[in-house]
Each structure stands twice: as structure tokens, then as C-alpha cells.
Amino acid sequence: MGVKRFKTYDELVDVLASRGMDVGDRTAAVAQLHKVNYYRLSGYWYPFRRQISATERSDQFYKGTTLVDVTKLYQFDARLRSATFDALAPVELSLRAALGHALGELDECAHLRPDLLGPRARKGSSYDKWRRGYEVELSRSREDFIAHHQVRYGGTLPVWVAVEILDWGSLTYLFGYSPRKIQDDLADVFGLSAPQLESWMRCLNVVRNVCAHHGRLFNRVYAITPKLPRVGHLPDLDTVRSGMNRTFGQLSLVQHMLVRSGNGSSKALSAVLRSYPQEVSTVPLSHTGAPRAWQSSGLWCT
Numbered sequence: 194m195g196v197k198r199f200k201t202y203d204e205l206v207d208v209l210a211s212r213g214m215d216v217g218d219r220t221a222a223v224a225q226l227h228k229v230n231y232y233r234l235s236g237y238w239y240p241f242r243r244q245i246s247a248t249e250r251s252d253q254f255y256k257g258t259t260l261v262d263v264t265k266l267y268q269f270d271a272r273l274r275s276a277t278f279d280a281l282a283p284v285e286l287s288l289r290a291a292l293g294h295a296l297g298e299l300d301e302c303a304h305l306r307p308d309l310l311g312p313r314a315r316k317g318s319s320y321d322k323w324r325r326g327y328e329v330e331l332s333r334s335r336e337d338f339i340a341h342h343q344v345r346y347g348g349t350l351p352v353w354v355a356v357e358i359l360d361w362g363s364l365t366y367l368f369g370y371s372p373r374k375i376q377d378d379l380a381d382v383f384g385l386s387a388p389q390l391e392s393w394m395r396c397l398n399v400v401r402n403v404c405a406h407h408g409r410l411f412n413r414v415y416a417i418t419p420k421l422p423r424v425g426h427l428p429d430l431d432t433v434r435s436g437m438n439r440t441f442g443q444l445s446l447v448q449h450m451l452v453r454s455g456n457g458s459s460k461a462l463s464a465v466l467r468s469y470p471q472e473v474s475t476v477p478l479s480h481t482g483a484p485r486a487w488q489s490s491g492l493w494c495t
Contacts, residue, residue, distance in 0.1 A: 202226045213254040214238070214263075222260055229267060236409045237270070238263045240476045255475055265470040270411045272465045273440075278404040280447050280459035281397060285361060287454040288394070291382070292368055293353035295375045301351040304367060314370040323366050327359070334358050361401055365394040383453045384427055392420040393446055400443050412480040413440050429491045432484055439482025441466075448492040463493050 200208070202223045206216050216222040226234070241258040242250040296303040304327070307314040314320040331339070331350070339350070339358070356364060368376060369391055376387035383390060396419045403410050418437045421430060430449060436442040444466075448458045467488070469478045479485075487493055 205231050209238075209260065212252050213256070213258065214241075215257075215259040215261075217259060217261055225260065225264055229264075233407075234263060234267060237267045240412065240480065258475065262470070262473045262475075266411070266473055266476060269465075269468065269470055270409060272468065274404045274407065274410050276459065276461045276465040277400065277410065277444060277447070280444075280451060280462045281401050281404070283456040284397070284447060284450045284454060285364075285401075287450075287456070288368075288379070289356045289359075289364060290353075291379050292364065292371065292375075293356035295378060296352040296367075296371060299372070299375070302349065304352045304355050305349075307370070309372075310370045311372045311376070319366070320370055323363065323370070326363060327355070330358050330360075330363070331355075361394070361398045365391065365398060368394060383450055385422065386420075389420040389422065392417075393450070396443060397446060397450075400440075400447075410440055412476070414438055415443065419443075419446060432490060433482065433487075436482035436484070441482035441484075441487065445490075445492055452492070458492055463488075466493075 203219075205226055206219060206222045209222075210216050238254070238258070239250065241254050241263065243253050243255055245251050300306055300309050303309050305324070307320050310320075350358075356367070359367065368379070373387060376390070380387045380390035383393075385393070396415065396417055399415060399417065400410075402408075403413065415438045421427070421434060421437070424431055424434070427449065430445055433442045433445050444462060448462070452458050466478070466481070466483065469481075471478075
């Protein structure tokens with residue numbers, strides 16, 4: 194099997210034009226491909242390709258497709274990733290602080306004491322794998338507070354410090370290993386059960402990773418979805434309950450957690466969603482999973 198032939202920027206513009214895209218000013222089109230990789234942009238013009246069947250699309254674009262519109266969609270997604278990443282930060286920090294404090298009350302080194310944690314920490318090899326990962330992160334860290342604890346305490350971090358070197362995925366696992374009482378207390382802050390909060394953390398870890406690695410966010414379909422309370426328990430989430438595998442549903446979780454953690458909903462996130470390029474009619478805002486009256490929801494009325 195051969196390798197696909199290299200094409201110059203001019204040749205790539207020719208490819209788009211031959212497939213029915215209005216590339217506009219040629220110099221501007223080439224400049225755009227200089228700034229953003231052709232392959233990365235292809236994810237944004239995919240919805241503009243003609244539908245052949247439920248699972249197939251043609252290489253040819255719908256009539257009226259322009260590189261300008263594709264670029265607007267790409268720029269919107271960049272703003273959405275940035276706002277989402279910023280909105281997730283206080284949620285993540287609140288969870289780190291709360292879990293570290295709660296486990297610290299149990300024991301200064303509760304994270305290293307599976308005998309004090311919940312039953313999941315003593316079942317199978319999952320905790321041992323987590324512990325090895327934690328030790329690797331500890332050895333790699335160059336944070337000043339790590340050096341301080343190495344000098345002062347022989348390098349053993351109390352749990353309220355240890356949570357600061359965990360990535361979100363490892364933090365989620367530590368939450369799962371925690372005693373159920375601690376899980377329930379943390380989940381109650383968000384009006385959730387412990388299994389529900391853990392599922393939300395797993396979902397938002399995926400969202401965070403998409404943002405951190407500059408992935409396409411706005412029309413992503415997620416393989417995992419959050420567990421939700423019964424209808425009526427969190428009314429603002431009921432309107433998007435059926436779309437929790439889409440980005441707007443996941444962002445609604447962020448807004449809810451921001452409010453419940455005392456940080457207030459993200460005005461920036463709402464503003465970015467309102468900035469969606471309405472002129473790109475082929476790919477409307479509904480591709481995010483947003484319902485028609487999304488701005489009237491209590492989570493988004495800013």
C-alpha cells in the first residue's frame with residue numbers, strides 16, 4: 194500500500210475547488226492552509242460534503258459551500274474549546290480541594306492506605322496500577338512544593354498535596370477508591386449520587402482532553418454519557434437529557450457544577466455559544482446538541 198502523494202498548498206486549494214467548494218480569494222485560501230493544517234480543517238468541512246447514505250458522504254460539497262464558512266466554523270470551535278477549558282478549571286480545582294480535604298480528615302496519607310479507602314481499592318489490581326501511575330507522576334513533577342516535601346518530609350505527600358499532581362483521570366479514580374461516605378458528601382454538593390458524580394467526572398475528563406489537544410468539540414458525539422438523577426430532580430438538565438452524548442449536554446454539566454460549587458455559571462461559555470456563525474446554515478447550532486430555546490434555561494440565562 195502506497196503513501197498518499199504530497200500536495201502543495203496551491204494543489205490543495207485546487208482539490209477543494211474541484212469538489213465544489215468556493216475557495217474565494219486564492220491568496221487568502223492558501224494563507225488559511227498555511228495557518229491551519231488541511232487535514233485539521235477537513236473535520237470542519239465534513240458536514241458540508243454531500244450525504245450519500247446514512248453512513249456515507251461524497252467528496253463533493255453541497256452547493257454554496259465556501260472556505261470562508263468552514264473557517265468561521267473552525268474559529269467558533271477554537272473559541273468554544275478555550276471557553277470550555279477555562280470553565281472546567283474551577284470545577285476541577287473545587288473537586289481537588291474537596292477530595293483532598295475529605296481524605297485528609299480520614300488520614301494524612303489516605304491515598305496510600307487502601308485499607309482505609311473504600312472496597313474498590315482492595316478489589317483486583319486497579320488500585321495497584323493507580324498507585325504505580327501516581328509514583329511515576331511524583332517522580333516526574335518539578336513543582337516547588339514537591340521539592341519542599343522531599344527535603345522536609347522525605348518526599349511523602351499528604352493527600353491534600355498529592356491531589357495537586359493528579360491528572361483528572363487519576364483524580365476520578367481516587368474518588369472511586371474513596372469511602373462511600375466521602376463520595377456521598379462530595380456528590381451531595383452537586384445534587385448527585387456518588388455514582389452519578391463519578392460518571393460526570395469521567396465524561397468531563399474526555400471533554401477536557403479534547404480541549405487540551407485541540408480536538409474538534411462543537412459537533413462531537415461522545416461514546417460515554419453521564420448518569421442523571423430522575424426527571425424533575427435537576428430541572429435545568431431535563432431539557433437536554435436526550436442530548437447528553439453531544440457537546441451542549443456535556444457543557445450543561447459544566448454549568449451546573451460551576452453553580453453548585455459556588456463559582457457561578459460561565460458567562461464566557463454562554464457568550465461563545467451565542468456567537469455561533471448563524472450564516473453557516475448548512476451546519477446550524479443544533480449540531481452541538483443545543484435545543485432551540487437553550488438560552489431560556491436557568492443554566493444559560495446570564
